[in-house]
Structure formats: C-alpha cells, structure tokens
Amino acid sequence: MTAEILSVGTELLMGQIANTDAQYISRRLAELGITIYRQATVGDNPARLREALTQALGRADLVITTGGLGPTEDDLTKETVAEVMGKTLVMHRPSYQRMVRWLEKVGRPLTDNNLKQAMLPEDAVVLDNVYGTAPGCIMERDGRAVAVLPGPPHELKAMFEGQLAPWLMQKSGVTIRSKFLHVFGIGESLLETMLKDLFHTEDPTLALYCSPGEVVCRVTSRADTDEEALKRIRPLEEEILSRVGDHFYGEGADLTINRAAFEALRARGQTVCFAESLTGGRLAASIVDCPGASDVLKESYITYCDEAKHRVLGVRQDTLDRFTCVSAQCAAEMAEGARRISKADWGVSTTGIAGPDGGTADTPVGTVFIGIAGPNGARGQGFRFAGDRDAVRLQAVKWACDILRKEIGKA
Amino acid sequence: MTAEILSVGTELLMGQIANTDAQYISRRLAELGITIYRQATVGDNPARLREALTQALGRADLVITTGGLGPTEDDLTKETVAEVMGKTLVMHRPSYQRMVRWLEKVGRPLTDNNLKQAMLPEDAVVLDNVYGTAPGCIMERDGRAVAVLPGPPHELKAMFEGQLAPWLMQKSGVTIRSKFLHVFGIGESLLETMLKDLFHTEDPTLALYCSPGEVVCRVTSRADTDEEALKRIRPLEEEILSRVGDHFYGEGADLTINRAAFEALRARGQTVCFAESLTGGRLAASIVDCPGASDVLKESYITYCDEAKHRVLGVRQDTLDRFTCVSAQCAAEMAEGARRISKADWGVSTTGIAGPDGGTADTPVGTVFIGIAGPNGARGQGFRFAGDRDAVRLQAVKWACDILRKEIGKA
Numbered sequence: 001m002t003a004e005i006l007s008v009g010t011e012l013l014m015g016q017i018a019n020t021d022a023q024y025i026s027r028r029l030a031e032l033g034i035t036i037y038r039q040a041t042v043g044d045n046p047a048r049l050r051e052a053l054t055q056a057l058g059r060a061d062l063v064i065t066t067g068g069l070g071p072t073e074d075d076l077t078k079e080t081v082a083e084v085m086g087k088t089l090v091m092h093r094p095s096y097q098r099m100v101r102w103l104e105k106v107g108r109p110l111t112d113n114n115l116k117q118a119m120l121p122e123d124a125v126v127l128d129n130v131y132g133t134a135p136g137c138i139m140e141r142d143g144r145a146v147a148v149l150p151g152p153p154h155e156l157k158a159m160f161e162g163q164l165a166p167w168l169m170q171k172s173g174v175t176i177r178s179k180f181l182h183v184f185g186i187g188e189s190l191l192e193t194m195l196k197d198l199f200h201t202e203d204p205t206l207a208l209y210c211s212p213g214e215v216v217c218r219v220t221s222r223a224d225t226d227e228e229a230l231k232r233i234r235p236l237e238e239e240i241l242s243r244v245g246d247h248f249y250g251e252g253a254d255l256t257i258n259r260a261a262f263e264a265l266r267a268r269g270q271t272v273c274f275a276e277s278l279t280g281g282r283l284a285a286s287i288v289d290c291p292g293a294s295d296v297l298k299e300s301y302i303t304y305c306d307e308a309k310h311r312v313l314g315v316r317q318d319t320l321d322r323f324t325c326v327s328a329q330c331a332a333e334m335a336e337g338a339r340r341i342s343k344a345d346w347g348v349s350t351t352g353i354a355g356p357d358g359g360t361a362d363t364p365v366g367t368v369f370i371g372i373a374g375p376n377g378a379r380g381q382g383f384r385f386a387g388d389r390d391a392v393r394l395q396a397v398k399w400a401c402d403i404l405r406k407e408i409g410k411a
Numbered sequence: 412m413t414a415e416i417l418s419v420g421t422e423l424l425m426g427q428i429a430n431t432d433a434q435y436i437s438r439r440l441a442e443l444g445i446t447i448y449r450q451a452t453v454g455d456n457p458a459r460l461r462e463a464l465t466q467a468l469g470r471a472d473l474v475i476t477t478g479g480l481g482p483t484e485d486d487l488t489k490e491t492v493a494e495v496m497g498k499t500l501v502m503h504r505p506s507y508q509r510m511v512r513w514l515e516k517v518g519r520p521l522t523d524n525n526l527k528q529a530m531l532p533e534d535a536v537v538l539d540n541v542y543g544t545a546p547g548c549i550m551e552r553d554g555r556a557v558a559v560l561p562g563p564p565h566e567l568k569a570m571f572e573g574q575l576a577p578w579l580m581q582k583s584g585v586t587i588r589s590k591f592l593h594v595f596g597i598g599e600s601l602l603e604t605m606l607k608d609l610f611h612t613e614d615p616t617l618a619l620y621c622s623p624g625e626v627v628c629r630v631t632s633r634a635d636t637d638e639e640a641l642k643r644i645r646p647l648e649e650e651i652l653s654r655v656g657d658h659f660y661g662e663g664a665d666l667t668i669n670r671a672a673f674e675a676l677r678a679r680g681q682t683v684c685f686a687e688s689l690t691g692g693r694l695a696a697s698i699v700d701c702p703g704a705s706d707v708l709k710e711s712y713i714t715y716c717d718e719a720k721h722r723v724l725g726v727r728q729d730t731l732d733r734f735t736c737v738s739a740q741c742a743a744e745m746a747e748g749a750r751r752i753s754k755a756d757w758g759v760s761t762t763g764i765a766g767p768d769g770g771t772a773d774t775p776v777g778t779v780f781i782g783i784a785g786p787n788g789a790r791g792q793g794f795r796f797a798g799d800r801d802a803v804r805l806q807a808v809k810w811a812c813d814i815l816r817k818e819i820g821k822a
Contacts, residue, residue: 013447015438016620018429022452027426036424037459039452041433048448055466189483209427216427274692274713280699281685281692284713288691291767291800299719301712302685302695308710308753342719356702366517386517387542388565389702 001034001172004056008068008077009151010043021066021149021156028160031253032168033176033222034062044074053084057144064164067151069134071113078120078137081146085139087121095126095135102133125167130158138167174222177229181217181240182255183247184402191215194243204233206240213398214257249405258286261401264408265296265346272404273342274300275313275334275349277325278368283350283397299342303334309351313337325351326363328380331371336378347373348404349380350396354389368396372403375411412445412583415467419479419488420562421454432477432560432567438620439571442664443579444587444633445473455485464495468555475575478562480545482524489531489548492557496550498532506537506546513544536578541569549578585633588640592628592651593666594658595813602626605654615644617651624809625668660816669697672812675819676707676757683815684753685711686724686745686760688736689779694761694808710753714745720762724748736762737774739791742782747789758784759815760791761807765800779807783814786822 005022012019022039029036037059042048049068056063068077082089096118103110117134120126127136127147132155138147147164149156169175183191188210195217198206204221219236223229241248249260265272274284284300287293301312306325309315315325315333323329331349339347352368359365366387371380381403385395416433423430433450440447451467453459460479467474479488493500507529514521528545531537538547538558543566549558558575560567580587594602599621606628609617615632630647634640652659660671676683685695685708695711698704712723717736720726726736726744734740742760750758763779770776777798782791792814796806 012434013437013450014441014618015434015436018431018434019450020429023423023426023429025426026424030425037454037456038463039424039430041450043448045448052449192483207425209422209425211428276692278699279696280704280708281687281695281711281713282699284692285690285696288689288693288713288715288804289801293691294715297691297713298716299712299714299723300692301710302692302699302708303710304699304705305709312710364516384518390700391565393699 001062001168002060003029003034003036003062003064004060005036005039006049006052006056006063006065007039007041008044008049008065009041010074012041012067013043020153021151024153024157025064025066025160028165030218031176031178032165033172033174033220034168044068044076046076046080049077049080050084053081053146057084057146061143062145062147064147064149066149066156069117069136069148069150071111071117071133078148081139081148082121085121085141085146087124087139089119090122091115092118092120092126092135095120095128098128098135099133127159127163129155130162131155136164138164175224175226175229176220176222177226177233178218178220178253179233179237179251180253180255181219181237181251182249182257182260183215183217183244184213184249184257184398186215186244186247188215191244195240198236198239201236204236206236213395246406246409249402257398257401257405259290261405261408262287262290262293262296264405266292268408270345270408271296271298271342272346272348273297273338273344275338275347275371276300276302277304277309277334277349277351278354279350279393279396279400280304282393283348283400286397286401298344301338301341309334312341314340324363326353326367326369327351328369328371328382331369331380332373332378333371335371335373335380339373339378345374346404346408347371347378348400350400352383352392352396354392356389366392368392368399370396370400370403372407374407412473412579413471414440414445414447414473414475415471416447416450417460417463417467417474417476418450418452419455419460419476420452421485423452423478424454431564432562435564435568436475436477436571439576442587442589442629442631443576444583444585444631445579455479455487457487457491460488460491461495464492464557468495468557472554473556473558475558475560477560477567480528480547480559480561482522482528482544489559492550492559493532496532496552496557498535498550500530501533502526503529503531503537503546506531506539509539509546510544538570538574540566541573542566547575549575586635586637586640587631587633588637588644589629589631589664590644590648590662591664591666592630592648592662593660593668593671594626594628594655595624595660595668595809597626597655597658599626602655606651609647609650612647615647617647624806657817657820660813668809668812668816670701672816672819673698673701673704673707675816677703679819681756681819682707682709682753683757683759684708684749684755686720686749686758686782687711687713688715688720688745688760688762689765690761690804690807690811691715693804694759694811697808697812709755712749712752720745723752725751735774737764737778737780738762739780739782739793742780742791743784743789744782746782746784746791750784750789756785757815757819758782758789759811761811763794763803763807765803767800777803779803779810781807781811781814783818785818
C-alpha cells in the first residue's frame with residue numbers, strides 16, 4: 001500500500017507551526033509498512049486542496065488529510081474531499097450526540113457552526129474524536145481511500161492509534177513488525193559502510209535514521225504472525241549488534257541516549273549528580289525529562305564560572321591555573337566533586353567552549369571535556385564538536401549520557 | 412512574488428524528523444511579503460523530485476528546495492534541479508577551497524564524495540555555507556528561480572539570513588519591514604479580542620503568532636524606504652503596546668522570554684542563581700542558551716529531592732513538613748537560598764508536579780510554584796499548568812523567566 005499525506009492549514013504555510021502531524025503519521029505508517037512517497041501542504045483553500053487531492057489520488061492508494069475540520073467557515077477539508085470523492089454529507093446522529101456531550105463536559109456552548117462538524121458522508125467509516133468536537137472519517141471509492149483527520153496533534157494521535165491504525169492493519173491483512181536498534185558514536189556514513197552488505201534484502205529490510213551523533217537501525221519484517229516476523233528479524237538484528245559492538249545502546253521506537261542513561265541507572269538503583277559548565281543545566285534536564293527521574297537524580301550543580309567550580313565542587317585552584325577549566329583534569333575534578341558532595345554513585349561533568357566567543361587557537365569553539373567519576377575513579381575525555389553554540393552543547397549532553405551509560409555497564 | 416517549498420529527504424517521509432526547515436522558511440517568506448501556496452516533501456528520489464519540481468515551477472516564481480546536498484550518492488537535489496533548469500555543473504573553485512579549509516578546521520578528512528559538493532552551475536548565484544561543506548545556490552531561467560539550500564537547520568538558517576533573504580529583498584525591489592512585539596501571559600483568543608479592531612488594515616498589517624503562553628504580534632509595512640515603513644508601523648505599534656501593558660516584554664524576530672530575562676539582567680549588570688526542582692536544569696539552560704550567559708549566571712542548583720532542598724538551599728524542615736515542597740513557602744525559601752549561597756542579585760526557583768505521576772486531589776499534576784528572591788525580599792506564586800510532563804515543565808520555565816524580567820524592571 002502506498003500513501004500520501006496532505007496537510008491543510010494556512011498556519012502551516014505561514015510557518016506559525018511546524019508540521020508535526022505529518023511527521024507523526026509518516027513515522028507510524030513506516031512502522032505499519034506503508035510506503036509514503038509524498039507529503040504536501042496547502043492552505044485553507046478549496047481549489048488548491050482539490051488540485052492536490054486529485055493529484056495524490058492519481059498516485060497513491062491512500063491519502064491522509066490533516067486539519068481543516070474546525071467549526072469556522074474556513075474549515076473546508078471534509079467538504080472538499082467529499083466533493084472529490086463524489087460523496088454527499090448528511091447529519092451523523094451519533095457524532096452529533098457525542099459532540100453535545102463533549103461540549104457539555106468542557107462547559108462550552110453548542111453553536112450552529114458545530115452542526116457542520118457532525119455532517120459526514122453516508123457510507124463513510126466514522127472516526128470518533130476523543131478530545132474534540134470534529135469527528136474524522138474514511139471515504140472509499142474505486143479501491144482508493146481518503147482518511148480525514150483533525151489537525152490538533154492530541155486529537156489526531158488518539159484517532160490514529162485508536163481507529164485508523166487498526167483499520168489499516170486489517171486492510172493490509174499482514175502483520176508488520178519493526179525493531180529499532182539505537183547506535184551512538186558512529187557517524188551515518190561510516191555505519192552505512194559497516195553495514196553495506198545488509199541493505200537491499202527483501203525481508204527483513206534495514207533502514208537507517210540519523211540525527212547528530214546517533215543512528216537508528218530499523219529492521220522490519222512483514223509476516224502472517226508477529227512471532228514469525230520477529231523470527232525473521234532476529235538473524236539480521238544479531239548481525240548488526242555484532243558489528244556495532246558497544247555503540248549499540250538499546251532498542252525501541254522512542255528511545256534516546258539520555259533515556260538509555262536514565263534506564264541504566266534505574267535498573268541498578270543508582271544515582272547520578274552532574275557538574276555542568278557549558279551545558280548549563282541541559283544535561284540534568286535531559287535526565288529529568290524522563291518520568292521517574294527522582295529515582296536517579298537528587299541534586300545537580302551548574303558551575304559556570306571558575307570560582308564556583310572551585311568553591312562548590314572543590315576543583316583545585318592549581319588545576320585551574322595550570323590547565324584552565326577547559327581541560328581533562330578540570331572535567332575529572334568537577335565530576336569527582338559532584339559525586340562527593342551529593343554522595344551519588346556517579347558524577348558526570350561538562351566543560352568547554354560553546355561559542356560563539358571564547359575560542360582560542362589552542363582551544364577553538366567546540367572544544368569540550370567530559371568528566372566521569374564512579375566507583376573506579378575519575379577521568380576526563382576531550383572532544384571537538386562542530387556546529388554553533390546550540391549544536392556544541394547538544395552534542396556535549398549526548399556524549400555525556402553515552403559515557404555514563406557505558407561506564408555503568410562496565411562497573 | 413509567489414513561492415513553493417520543496418523539501419527533499421527520505422528521513423522526512425519516514426517521520427524521523429519534523430520539517431522545521433519548511434516552517435522556518437515559510438515564516439521568513441511571510442515576513443518578506445512573499446506568498447506561499449504549497450509545501451511539498453519527496454524522498455531522495457530523482458524521478459519524484461523532478462516531477463514535483465516541474466509542477467512547482469509551473470505555478471510559482473520561486474521554488475526553495477531543502478536537503479539532499481550531502482556527500483553521499485543518495486544526495487541528488489542539486490543535480491536534479493540543475494537538470495530540470497538545464498544547467499551544467501562545474502567545479503566551483505572558491506567553494507572547493509572553502510570546503511577544504513572548513514574540513515581542516517573541524518579535523519575531518521576530505522573525501523572524494525566532498526568534491527561533488529563543490530560542483531555548481533556556472534551561472535548560479537552561490538550561497539556560502541558557514542557551518543558545513545555543502546554550498547547552496549540560486550539557479551534562474553525564464554524569470555523563475557530555484558534556491559537550493561542544505562537540510563541541517565543551522566546551515567539553512569545562516570544561509571537564508573545571510574544570503575538568500577538579502578537577494579530576495581533586492582529582487583522584489585520594495586522594502587518590507589516588520590516589527591515583532593512579544594507578549595507573555597495573555598492567551599491567543601483573549602489577545603485577538605483585545606486587538607480585534609486593529610486587524611484587516613491594508614498597511615501596516617497585523618498578524619499574531621502563538622506558542623504556549625506567548626503571542627508575537629507582527630506588524631508589517633511595505634514602502635519605498637525603510638524609514639517610511641517604520642513611520643507607518645509606529646502608530647499601530649503604540650496602540651498595541653498601550654493595550655497589552657506590561658505583558659509586552661520586548662521586540663525582535665528571534666526574541667524569547669528567556670532571552671528577555673537574560674537581556675534585562677545584562678543591561679543592569681546583575682546576576683541570577685536558580686533553584687530548580689521540576690524544571691531540573693531547564694531554566695538555567697534557557698539562560699545559558701544565550702551567548703554571553705557567563706555575565707549573568709555564575710552557578711545554579713538543581714534540588715530535586717526534599718533532602719537536597721534542605722541541605723543545599725537551606726529550606727527549613729518545618730516548611731517542608733507543614734506545607735510540603737509544592738508550596739509558595741518552599742518556593743520562596745528555595746529562591747532565597749539560591750540567592751544567599753551564590754551571592755547573586757536574584758534567586759529564582761521552581762517546584763511542583765510535572766507528572767505523569769505524583770498528583771493528588773489537592774495538588775494535581777500541573778501544580779507549580781515559582782519563587783523569586785531579590786533586593787525586596789522573597790515570595791512564591793502558584794500556577795496550574797495544562798498538558799503533559801514536558802508542557803508543564805516548559806511553561807514553568809517560561810513563567811519563571813517572565814516573573815524575573817518583570818521584577819528586574821520594578822526593582
């Protein structure tokens with residue numbers, strides 16, 4: 001099955017919001033084994049929507065529209081899709097009643113405009129909206145389908161997961177199973193070279209997703225049963241793991257390197273305390289992002305100036321004088337200090353030059369040292385990251401999490 | 412002038428990343444008075460790119476492509492655009508030399524693949540890449556233009572601002588001037604009501620951009636000169652400012668509430684120290700995001716557990732016992748403690764329930780107290796934020812920054 005996404009909304013064309021709906025649907029369709037060749041966005045304009053929809057239906061089996069289901073006169077997605085698909089809208093009583101109850105619950109009045117939201121094609125598959133007044137629907141004709149979804153992300157996600165995904169799975173009649181293997185510290189092109197001979201198989205298939213410092217290997221199989229799909233995935237999975245070694249940090253669709261560090265700590269009942277300079281709290285925040293963070297982080301320190309590194313963390317003045325704060329020595333002492341004052345199992349530090357200013361010939365912008373202190377002592381490690389202030393700091397956070405989860409594994 | 416955006420990247424079709432490039436360009440083109448009717452995304456597939464590009468060129472004066480300029484064989488955007496535009500690629504020596512220097516600087520080897528990145532059409536306007544190896548370019552033919560930009564957001568933004576935006580301004584021959592007035596703490600629909608009679612003017616125009624807790628009022632005028640445009644903007648600007656009062660926090664395209672707090676501190680030569688619980692470092696990081704942060708933040712504390720609030724910050728045990736840590740009293744003492752131990756001019760704290768667990772009937776998820784301590788004493792203020800863990804923490808950060816910048820203004 002091939003699909004296209006057609007997003008409707010002038011706010012997208014004006015750049016007021018990012019199209020996270022398209023991203024969400026794309027990711028989920030990929031996981032369901034449905035191929036997307038195109039995404040398009042048009043404004044709240046029936047003529048352009050009609051043109052884009054007609055083109056998309058000429059290429060794909062399924063078109064998913066997002067947005068334009070609101071109560072105002074601008075919102076014309078459902079009406080335009082119905083016109084293109086040759087459907088007539090009629091009042092859908094169950095949706096009307098659901099809307100009345102929903103408005104009562106949130107204490108908002110029912111307006112005439114809302115009535116339009118309960119108008120649906122007679123033969124449509126109706127998709128209930130758990131979080132709003134606008135139902136979605138699936139319209140079918142001549143072996144093609146258009147699924148009409150609301151724009152607000154939480155309404156769309158609930159409708160996709162609860163109703164559209166099951167409908168798609170049933171339609172395709174196969175089980176599609178993916179495993180996501182997360183690899184840190186090998187660049188995209190190097191990893192591609194390392195796994196070169198593993199691409200281009202029919203089933204299971206291998207695809208790489210990349211973001212700075214990280215690559216996700218997606219292994220997907222289609223089979224009659226979940227068990228069979230997993231069985232087919234296993235040999236390729238094992239081959240990948242044997243090649244990437246300890247660069248592999250975990251499995252799962254939503255895993256991130258900070259989450260992996262958090263999970264490693266929690267699995268062992270251990271705690272961490274950070275001593276951050278250039279990352280300025282971002283490293284600690286990446287752990288606190290994870291629900292349950294209080295199990296692994298009790299306190300943490302940001303020491304941005306030298307004086308605070310010395311006074312709060314106990315970094316020796318001699319170290320600062322001889323090596324400066326941008327040094328492996330300082331990073332190690334910062335990590336040690338954080339561990340000592342917090343009594344945490346692990347201390348992890350960051351220090352370096354995020355830019356745009358402050359770089360020198362010897363220590364240019366992007367020079368970063370990460371320190372780690374644990375049961376086997378403390379050490380600092382140097383890096384040179386590319387990119388602007390934000391990119392340098394983000395990479396420092398990710399590498400610090402990677403060093404931590406590796407050390408936890410070794411201890 | 413009308414434009415379309417054509418994003419190229421299988422990672423977008425697979426939903427690995429959100430298309431923030433398209434959002435960025437859309438917003439900036441709107442500010443420049445260029446109308447966008449369509450955005451489209453295709454994968455790293457020359458045939459589909461060719462089809463989409465040909466269609467787009469049939470409708471718009473300008474097509475901006477993003478992505479597909481990397482060194483690998485998949486990256487074929489420039490080659491495909493050149494083919495459609497009837498251009499031949501030749502080695503562009505200045506870009507080659509720039510690339511060699513850039514790779515030297517970041518300590519990466521020059522590969523054969525990189526050479527392809529320096530191949531450009533002979534008559535193209537070359538757009539230098541400040542942050543990477545891939546130059547962009549503008550190809551023109553028959554009154555239509557295609558601007559080819561790299562995908563990584565920081566590379567794209569620098570190229571857009573430094574080179575494409577000036578080219579577009581020159582091309583359109585009019586001066587378009589916008590002012591961005593930032594408003595915090597008034598919801599979108601309330602602000603819309605407050606400013607209702609100010610919309611729908613021909614020139615200057617008013618548009619609102621919204622994000623949680625924040626609204627930006629964009630006032631735009633087109634005129635022959637910058638001076639004339641600014642003169643036309645002024646009366647509307649003054650009217651808006653008089654209506655929103657101290658909810659207005661500053662002006663500028665890229666201003667954010669954390670940056671406003673940072674600027675307020677720096678303008679007065681003052682410093683801040685945070686005491687964070689639920690925000691877990693994110694508040695400090697939002698200040699450290701700003702280049703020059705070392706002027707205003709020397710150290711900061713994350714005290715996630717009660718014991719650390721007491722030991723590190725000196726919150727009284729009696730306060731924790733009587734009011735719990737989710738209280739105005741605790742927030743005030745945390746802020747006071749941060750100010751005292753750091754000797755900073757201001758102490759600001761956050762404490763509350765970010766969720767998903769930990770809520771009770773009295774203090775449900777989303778309950779947050781923000782404390783501030785300064786020359787006039789300390790106090791705590793309560794909030795109830797909507798949304799998930801991430802949304803609650805983000806709002807806590809923004810409101811803390813807002814409270815800080817307001818207090819600085821009053822002191």
